[in-house]
Amino acid sequence: MARGIKDKVAILGMGCSKFGERWDSGAEELMLEAYKECLKDAGIDQNQLQAAWFSTAIDEVHVGKSGIPLSMTLRLPNIPVTHVENMCASGTEAFRGACYAVASGAADFALALGVEKLKDTGYGGLPGGRGGPLQALWNANGTAPGNFAQLATAYMTAHGVSGEDLKKAIGHVSWKSHQNGAKNPKAHLQKAVEMDTILNAPMIASPLGLFDCCGVSDGAAAAIVTTPEIAKSLGKHDIVSVKALQLSVSNGSESGHNSWDGSYFHTTRIASKKAYEEAGIKSARDEVSMFEVHDCFSVTELVTMEDLHISQPGKGWRDVLDGFYDADGKIPCQIDGGLKCFGHPIGASGLRMLYEMYLQIQGKAGPRQLKNPRIGMTHNLGGSPRENIASVAIVGRYE
């Protein structure tokens, strides 16, 4: 394996807007909100930025194409701006671009900013109707909930888990995120919810009910990265450095070859394994302090915890019910409320996950602060169980 970028890049500053139904803001206002916090945190001047990566997933309903919207909105100093899109994994993609620029020596300071303004479409849920002209002729007429619901069907089939047990476990996943989100002033949903409410909610795509699905939110998140040496020279303490950044993209074997049973994320397994190698983590269940994973749907989180090699295949639902991933459990997961409650402005989500890890490691997470976390891992997934992008980042204290 290549040498990787472990400890070559430090996060100098981060910012995140309030997520939610931001009727008061367009994409531009959200971008600035995240950026102001980020730039202040980094403590540098805007003119020191040498490159930027800009992520969105559904830019056709807000900013449009190219790097220009970011450069225009922030009046960046005519630096290179690259617009990246990798579905729901776009945010981590922007971060990856910025980190690689710093790790390669091409830039001393690079900006990653993700934004999504979804609440100008006139209806709830993700905008549909994308995909090319051939997809439109044959792809099943589905939605994200419908595609992820099938993960639940297949998981139950593969592991002999009853519908009742799974429903309880995925209900607990959402219950836990609501508990956590209630402590997060930037979260879209800040209200704890009773288990009964979750279990009896209307069905969206069977077996996923309303509380099994994250909503869509408006929001933006940003990071400025540099090298650990520069961070130190700027007088930074408690430096958070990047330990691993890995991406795995489906090549069609899940959707087109009968070797996949639909019950797991092939790509997540690959990306996480590579990330542990890059970060030098031998036993993730013992070494990772906390997770922010892509809980677009409750069942996604449950299955992901197996594919990240934390829970045993087919046993994740038991760990969930045992409280293993609760705020007071062995490895807290979605301590900020996750996609479920912090919200899911698509192109910003990967950066939002990193934002929480960054705050936690620095001890700045307020009422939801965990005790002495050292290693945080994010998992940002784009697409559907059968065709996706799994993006994994590990960050931790620079020592």
Next chain:
Amino acid sequence: MVGIVAFGAYVPRLRLNRQAAYDANKWFAPGLRGLAKGERSMANWDEDSITMAVEASRDCLTSHKAEDVRNIYFASTTHPFKDRQNAGVIGTALNVEQNLSATDIGGSLKAGTSALIAGLNASKDGAPSLVAAADKRMARVASSNELNYGDGAAALLCGTENVIAKLVGHHSVSMDFVDHFRGDEAEFDYGWEERWIRDEGYSKIVPPAIKAGLAACKLKGSDITHFIMPSLMPAVPKLMAKMAGIGEGAVRDLLGASLGDTGAAHALVMLVDALESAKAGDKIMVVAFGQGVDILVFEVTAEKDKLPKRKGLSGWMARRKEEKNYMKFLAFNDMLPIEKGMRAEFDKKTALSVLWRKRDMIYGLVGGKCRVCGTVQFPRSQVCVNPNCHAIESQDPYAMAGLECAVMSFTADSLVYSPDPPGYYGMITFPEGGRFMADFTDSDKEQVKVGAKMRMTFRIRDNDEMRGGFKRYFWKAAPV
């Protein structure tokens, strides 16, 4: 000897309960009470005359190879396209293109028999001809037509080898006797007085034609064992038979009680019904009326009993789900300005260039089979999907429409726009290899399960309302 060598039929699964329809409308049209019994077939929202004709043709070709077909005649008064060879769409769905002549026949309720005559004539030199007929006629709310019509299709393969019903003779007259209006812009039929149609139309035009037909076949009326004559007036066929000296016992049931009148297809639907039970030596007369008359006479041969089993009309009739929700019938037929929501608004424009390049994939459900590793896959791709192969440009076309598949995972989606919510779809896998995420149709909660066996069926995928109702078709999975 030319004749029919195979038959097939198709009836949509849903059957509208006529009492339910009457109950909804009796406040307005209490006079329909006499028709409020039995049921009529009702196309699903994703069915039209093309999809039904494709299914009937597949049923017919259970015993024969589609690629041997040299002519396709498609009869209907409800062809989905005004300027696009509807019969050609059927050909593409059957994966037949080369050496094929495809022809639409319409404009009259006797289009089905006219197509059959054309098919038989075209097959005299041995070139097999497929004759498909289907209709999905619209009728005004609270009309008798609404209760009397049915949706359905029949298909007959004509040829000279292993003929199961040889053509004894045929006779036609063309007279511009117009008994209902349906102009170019009309959605619905508008009828003239039935008594006039019976007395001046049927009674004066049909008996002489039957007489001439019998003479051409050198037969007497009493020689006819099965007399097939569709009519919305049930007494008329009996009257015509009597006037021609044909025994009352020979008059075939109009299938009104459980199917309804399938328009231009109905003479052929009734012919399939007769063929299913006919014995060698039986003589079948088919009479179709519509601005003239077509008369065909067949004699059933001993080959009929050797014809491999198919679903046929009886099989499709047995696959049935009662529908008592009249509102659903209206919605499926676009008779209700129903609130579809913004998710129904996405543009359905078809990239015709893509459709042309991928027509075997989209209309024929043709996938690929890798020459290197043998993996079957859908769609056929440039690089083999098998993770242990990935051979480049290694795949031969592999037709998958006829293969049974199974449900690997599924959902019932209440968020997605579907004319019949919730939208059922899921990953289907073919035992030979190959899988894809498919829309399901004709599915109920009880039927869709992991591992359930499914059959692929050719259906409407989208209706492009911005371009004049241009229909997009693809294959869906339906419970076996």
